Amino acid sequence: MTLLETKNLTRAFGGVVAVNNVDFQCEKGEVTGLIGPNGAGKTTFFNDITGLDKPTCGRVIFDGEDITGLPPYRIARKGIARTFQNIRLFKELTVIENVLIGLHFKLGGNPRFVAGMRSFLFMGKEREEMVERAYRALDFLGMSDKANELAKNLPYGHQRELEIARALASDPKLIFLDEPAAGMNPNETASLVGLIRRIKDKGISIVLIEHDMKLVMTICDSIVVLNYGNKIASGTPEQVRSNPLVIRAYLGGEGND
Amino acid sequence: MNFVLLILIYTCLFSFMALGQNVITGYGGMLSLCQAGFYAIGSYSVAILTTKFSFGFWPALLVGVAVAVVVGILIGLPTLRLKGDYLAIATLGLGEIIRNVINNWQSLTNGPMGIQRIPMLSFFGYRINPYLNKAGFLLMLVVILTICALLVLRLSKTRIGRALEAVREDELAALSAGINSTVYKVLAFSIGAALASIGGGFYSVLTLSISPGTYTFMMSVIVLCMVVLGGMGNVLGVFLGALIIQIISYLPELLNLTNLIPPQLKEMLFGIILVVMMIFRPEGILGRSKRHKFERGGV
Amino acid sequence: MVANVICPVRIAALHAPCRQGFFGIMASFFQHFINGITLGGVYALVALGYTMVYGILKFINFAHGDILMWGSYVGLFTYNAIRGSAGPGAFSIFAFFVAMLVSCVFCALLGMSVERVAYKPLRKAERLAPLLSAIGVSYFLSNAAQLLFGTQSRKMDYPFDNSPISFLSVSITPHQLMVLAVSAASMAFLIFFINKTKTGKAIRATSLDQDAAALMGINPDRIISVTFAIGSVFAAIAGMLVSLDIKIYATMGMMLGMKAFVAAVVGGIGDIAGAVLGGIMLGLLETFGIAVLHIPVGYKDSIAFVVLILILIVKPSGILGKNIREKV
Numbered sequence: 080m081t082l083l084e085t086k087n088l089t090r091a092f093g094g095v096v097a098v099n100n101v102d103f104q105c106e107k108g109e110v111t112g113l114i115g116p117n118g119a120g121k122t123t124f125f126n127d128i129t130g131l132d133k134p135t136c137g138r139v140i141f142d143g144e145d146i147t148g149l150p151p152y153r154i155a156r157k158g159i160a161r162t163f164q165n166i167r168l169f170k171e172l173t174v175i176e177n178v179l180i181g182l183h184f185k186l187g188g189n190p191r192f193v194a195g196m197r198s199f200l201f202m203g204k205e206r207e208e209m210v211e212r213a214y215r216a217l218d219f220l221g222m223s224d225k226a227n228e229l230a231k232n233l234p235y236g237h238q239r240e241l242e243i244a245r246a247l248a249s250d251p252k253l254i255f256l257d258e259p260a261a262g263m264n265p266n267e268t269a270s271l272v273g274l275i276r277r278i279k280d281k282g283i284s285i286v287l288i289e290h291d292m293k294l295v296m297t298i299c300d301s302i303v304v305l306n307y308g309n310k311i312a313s314g315t316p317e318q319v320r321s322n323p324l325v326i327r328a329y330l331g332g333e334g335n336d
Numbered sequence: 337m338n339f340v341l342l343i344l345i346y347t348c349l350f351s352f353m354a355l356g357q358n359v360i361t362g363y364g365g366m367l368s369l370c371q372a373g374f375y376a377i378g379s380y381s382v383a384i385l386t387t388k389f390s391f392g393f394w395p396a397l398l399v400g401v402a403v404a405v406v407v408g409i410l411i412g413l414p415t416l417r418l419k420g421d422y423l424a425i426a427t428l429g430l431g432e433i434i435r436n437v438i439n440n441w442q443s444l445t446n447g448p449m450g451i452q453r454i455p456m457l458s459f460f461g462y463r464i465n466p467y468l469n470k471a472g473f474l475l476m477l478v479v480i481l482t483i484c485a486l487l488v489l490r491l492s493k494t495r496i497g498r499a500l501e502a503v504r505e506d507e508l509a510a511l512s513a514g515i516n517s518t519v520y521k522v523l524a525f526s527i528g529a530a531l532a533s534i535g536g537g538f539y540s541v542l543t544l545s546i547s548p549g550t551y552t553f554m555m556s557v558i559v560l561c562m563v564v565l566g567g568m569g570n571v572l573g574v575f576l577g578a579l580i581i582q583i584i585s586y587l588p589e590l591l592n593l594t595n596l597i598p599p600q601l602k603e604m605l606f607g608i609i610l611v612v613m614m615i616f617r618p619e620g621i622l623g624r625s626k627r628h629k630f631e632r633g634g635v
Numbered sequence: 636m637v638a639n640v641i642c643p644v645r646i647a648a649l650h651a652p653c654r655q656g657f658f659g660i661m662a663s664f665f666q667h668f669i670n671g672i673t674l675g676g677v678y679a680l681v682a683l684g685y686t687m688v689y690g691i692l693k694f695i696n697f698a699h700g701d702i703l704m705w706g707s708y709v710g711l712f713t714y715n716a717i718r719g720s721a722g723p724g725a726f727s728i729f730a731f732f733v734a735m736l737v738s739c740v741f742c743a744l745l746g747m748s749v750e751r752v753a754y755k756p757l758r759k760a761e762r763l764a765p766l767l768s769a770i771g772v773s774y775f776l777s778n779a780a781q782l783l784f785g786t787q788s789r790k791m792d793y794p795f796d797n798s799p800i801s802f803l804s805v806s807i808t809p810h811q812l813m814v815l816a817v818s819a820a821s822m823a824f825l826i827f828f829i830n831k832t833k834t835g836k837a838i839r840a841t842s843l844d845q846d847a848a849a850l851m852g853i854n855p856d857r858i859i860s861v862t863f864a865i866g867s868v869f870a871a872i873a874g875m876l877v878s879l880d881i882k883i884y885a886t887m888g889m890m891l892g893m894k895a896f897v898a899a900v901v902g903g904i905g906d907i908a909g910a911v912l913g914g915i916m917l918g919l920l921e922t923f924g925i926a927v928l929h930i931p932v933g934y935k936d937s938i939a940f941v942v943l944i945l946i947l948i949v950k951p952s953g954i955l956g957k958n959i960r961e962k963v
Contacts, residue, residue, distance in 0.1 A: 211632070227630065440933035615757060
């Protein structure tokens with residue numbers, strides 16, 4: 080079953096077309112890889128789906144619902160969580176507070192304002208429940224012992240993991256990981272592979288941008304390749320690996336880095 | 337003694353503004369420069385309603401707070417999308433617009449002449465004469481200020497405060513985590529406006545006559561200075577900052593040196609304080625409050 | 636304090652009586668246009684300082700208006716000292732331009748020192764820090780001026796006879812002509828400087844990417860200093876031009892500075908052409924707002940901020956500004 084689908088998704092900045100007419104599908108419960116050379120439009124594509132950027136035209140359909148152009152907080156509440164290429168944590172907040180922010184809308188209730196006032200007047204009950212959930216999210220990453228440290232004091236690898244914990248806290252249906260292995264050493268990458276598998280086992284679908292080909296090829300169920308904003312290939316890792324267009328985009332052709 | 341009481345009273349009045357600034361800038365990370373404008377709204381609401389419409393002080397104060405909140409929301413919605421520097425100028429402009437309106441809306445505000453003969457306030461049936469009973473006035477202010485401070489502290493520890501701080505730290509990440517940042521920014525801005533307005537209302541019944549010359553941009557800068565000095569995001573720091581700045585303000589009078597120390601010198605000192613604090617101790621004297629510890633299974 | 640600020644158009648406006656008929660309407664349109672563009676020229680000069688500094692350091696130099704004020708005081712004293720008791724005429728005009736030169740040098744030094752002392756240590760600090768520091772500098776400078784020069788305002792006398800010249804019932808004062816000529820010349824010089832000289836190119840490179848510029852052998856410290864110097868020189872020129880028409884006092888720079896900043900934002904901050912366009916637009920809007928839309932004069936200073944809020948809602952990057960998106 081298709082969980083997320085884009086139809087003719089296009090984003091142009093003036094004359095530069097960063098994402099061009101991309102049809103993309105991601106199946107429920109699968110890991111979908113999104114690869115392509117630097118500047119291929121991968122992050123823009125992520126931003127257009129998650130609402131940080133508005134597509135010029137095209138549709139985004141998530142779980143049967145058109146979410147094109149919704150503000151990012153609404154999209155998040157529909158069950159799409161994400162991490163960022165350059166880590167974006169709430170640095171002056173503690174580890175567990177970062178996760179609690181990820182849970183923020185989950186324990187809102189309706190109407191949200193009333194829920195806010197209720198938490199203002201009667202802090203205790205709701206908080207215990209939230210803290211427990213946040214701890215469970217940290218357990219999943221094995222970070223519970225660092226719960227009360229400031230996020231900015233964590234080592235780099237843990238900061239990346241914390242971002243994932245924050246995204247997982249709200250039990251999303253789909254999580255976007257933007258280059259989670261960037262800057263990691265082989266050991267850290269290996270444990271990242273385990274982590275992504277465990278996320279998948281929880282029934283959460285994953286879309287992954289990654290430059291580490293070994294990681295992508297081991298873990299992805301299907302792969303989409305972007306080059307200069309165009310989708311040039313899609314399919315299983317084997318199909319993509321042997322696709323001549325992909326090989327050209329990565330190894331030769333004009334304007335490569 | 338009377339003079340010391342007066343300094344403490346002013347410390348409290350400024351603390352209302354600084355407490356609001358702390359919510360806006362300390363928690364919310366938004367550099368607003370119009371606390372004086374909201375202070376003016378509170379002052380004028382009380383002055384106008386009590387002199388022209390025979391309101392009692394307390395209902396007038398409530399109306400003043402409501403007006404400040406409404407203005408805060410109306411202005412906040414379009415401007416709070418702006419980043420730091422733009423917001424500073426826009427709010428600075430708002431402060432000037434408020435003063436412009438007060439100066440020009442003669443029929444309501446009496447223009448540059450200001451409003452005189454504001455009736456004194458009664459507190460649970462006791463009439464508090466600000467000239468004769470400074471201690472009583474101060475006590476009342478301390479009580480109300482403490483309540484406000486406790487509410488702000490509590491707010492900072494709930495999900496509302498946490499969301500606000502997340503927006504300050506990284507708005508895009510907060511948005512992606514499902515937080516509607518505009519709501520929290522406008523909320524913080526309105527709370528700041530409301531607190532300043534309360535301070536302004538009390539100012540009217542302290543001096544019993546007000547004029548637009550009081551509510552200048554300089555006043556907003558001094559309030560900002562207090563928060564920066566004491567420590568942004570620290571309620572105790574706000575009071576400390578307010579107290580230190582008020583003491584510096586009245587130092588010449590306290591030491592009987594008004595002939596030797598011109599008033600501009602202390603104003604220059606405020607400017608230096610801002611620069612020096614930013615370079616050497618940007619977190620303020622007390623720094624940000626310690627984070628709350630969340631333990632498993634308990635709070 | 637700031638209510639009576641700046642109106643280089645005041646004198647000429649008095650010579651714009653009610654006119655009727657098509658010709659009359661055209662004449663009064665041109666009259667307001669001249670008045671507005673003169674006012675706008677001054678805003679544009681000040682706005683250039685904001686926009687150049689913003690282009691490189693991405694922050695508002697809050698003290699810019701106060702540098703202008705200091706320049707006006709220094710210019711005034713120099714002017715009076717050289718001129719002595721001479722009446723309007725060639726010698727006074729000479730004295731005025733010498734004073735402007737002195738004021739420019741003074742402001743350049745002041746601008747560079749402010750940058751060195753209050754902003755340079757904060758280049759790597761978080762966003763609010765330099766802004767707060769700049770507010771501190773601004774507060775310091777204006778109060779220092781008040782302490783040294785007193786609270787009463789001073790007037791600079793015209794170095795020439797300022798009776799308006801009429802042409803087809805549109806009148807323009809020599810002062811307005813000077814404002815237009817000097818601001819046009821300054822802007823032309825700036826555009827030449829930025830586009831054609833080596834230093835100008837280095838400034839542009841630094842504002843695009845400071846690290847890359849440094850790797851190319853450009854010394855960012857020096858370029859930032861030069862930028863502050865140029866911005867401050869423009870403030871000095873603007874200060875001398877307006878000082879003939881308004882009084883000089885310690886907080887004169889604040890409202891003028893804020894409006895000029897608004898002009899820079901409206902045009903598109905960081906963009907030199909944008910600052911000029913924004914300045915002229917703001918001058919025209921203020922003049923036409925009062926003369927044509929009958930906005931009460933008391934609300935004149937509010938026009939700029941209403942415009943600011945509107946433009947930020949409609950096009951936050953300003954008219955000529957490019958959309959700068961936060962990198963995600």
